[in-house]
Amino acid sequence: AMLLTSLHSNSSFWALLLSASAALSPLATQAQDSEQKGYDIAKASDKSDNGFGDSTATAKMILTNKAGQSTTREMQFLTLERTSDKVGDKSISIFSTPADIKGTAVLSHAKIKDNDDQWIYLPAAKRVKRISSSNKSGPFVGSEFAYEDITAQELGKFSYKWLKTEACGNAKCELIERIPTYKNSGYSRQLVWINTKTKQSEMIHFFDRAKNHVKTLTFSGYKKYGKIWRWNKMNMVNHRNGKSTELVFSEWKFATGLRDRDFKSSALKNLR
Numbered sequence: 001a002m003l004l005t006s007l008h009s010n011s012s013f014w015a016l017l018l019s020a021s022a023a024l025s026p027l028a029t030q031a032q033d034s035e036q037k038g039y040d041i042a043k044a045s046d047k048s049d050n051g052f053g054d055s056t057a058t059a060k061m062i063l064t065n066k067a068g069q070s071t072t073r074e075m076q077f078l079t080l081e082r083t084s085d086k087v088g089d090k091s092i093s094i095f096s097t098p099a100d101i102k103g104t105a106v107l108s109h110a111k112i113k114d115n116d117d118q119w120i121y122l123p124a125a126k127r128v129k130r131i132s133s134s135n136k137s138g139p140f141v142g143s144e145f146a147y148e149d150i151t152a153q154e155l156g157k158f159s160y161k162w163l164k165t166e167a168c169g170n171a172k173c174e175l176i177e178r179i180p181t182y183k184n185s186g187y188s189r190q191l192v193w194i195n196t197k198t199k200q201s202e203m204i205h206f207f208d209r210a211k212n213h214v215k216t217l218t219f220s221g222y223k224k225y226g227k228i229w230r231w232n233k234m235n236m237v238n239h240r241n242g243k244s245t246e247l248v249f250s251e252w253k254f255a256t257g258l259r260d261r262d263f264k265s266s267a268l269k270n271l272r
Helices: 002-047 265-270
Strands: 054-064 070-080 087-097 105-111 117-122 127-130 158-168 171-180 187-195 201-208 213-220 223-225 228-230 233-238 244-254
Touching: 002 158, 002 171, 002 187, 105 265, 117 265, 127 265, 158 187, 223 244, 228 244
Parallel strands: none
Antiparallel strands: 054 070, 054 244, 070 087, 087 105, 105 117, 117 127, 158 171, 171 187, 187 201, 201 213, 213 233, 223 228, 233 244
16 A cells, blocks of 8 residues: 555656646747747858958047047958858958057957957067957957957857847847857857848847946948948947947958968068
8 A cells, every 4th residue: 555655646746747847848948949049040140241251441440438539540450251160250450540559450360169369469569469368358459349349250159049029220130149158258148139131230239247238339331242241330339438439441342362371470560
């Protein structure tokens, strides 16, 4: 009798457990679906940018303080597309004005899952310095962009979740959450609004490690060059200090003949 009672008790327990699991499964499935949908949206956005080979562009960097006072720098961006499953695009940012930072250059080698490799060339010191992986959240040459913001945002660097579909200005966007999976990111998560038509990012909210919304990046003035979309403006607003940095791009050029040798740290000293 005791054995029968025990079996009956255990049967009831397992029945309740299975019942509870069944009740939870729709939520689990829904979570999996939102993660898959978020990844698919991000993948489509990433794919829309494939095939440009290499590119160059000039830009004005406008730094504005809390009081509304602005200073302007001029710079050039060089990018080399990489299609490996381990390493991402390579890029160089070179400042041409003002005189006190002329020749300063930052080289980025994006990685798919690991911390990116980055170097900075300081003309005054005439040396190339590697940027520590623990400093990737630091300000990019005194701007409101962080070093991790200016390197390629490769698909494999984040986990994803779809949140909702909503209007973004005159367009319709998919809102996804992406969480950095690489070490030493300054962000706990990012919210990205992706245009359903162009597959391009319209806005990104950045949250610090304490989960506070600290910065907002907006893209505007998109133009299509063949099959590739490029923005005219990027504006990063820092909600902590009231400062902003705007990048105004011009003269986008593609397939200019850049090679891997142009993106070596040893080549930074020879840039003009």
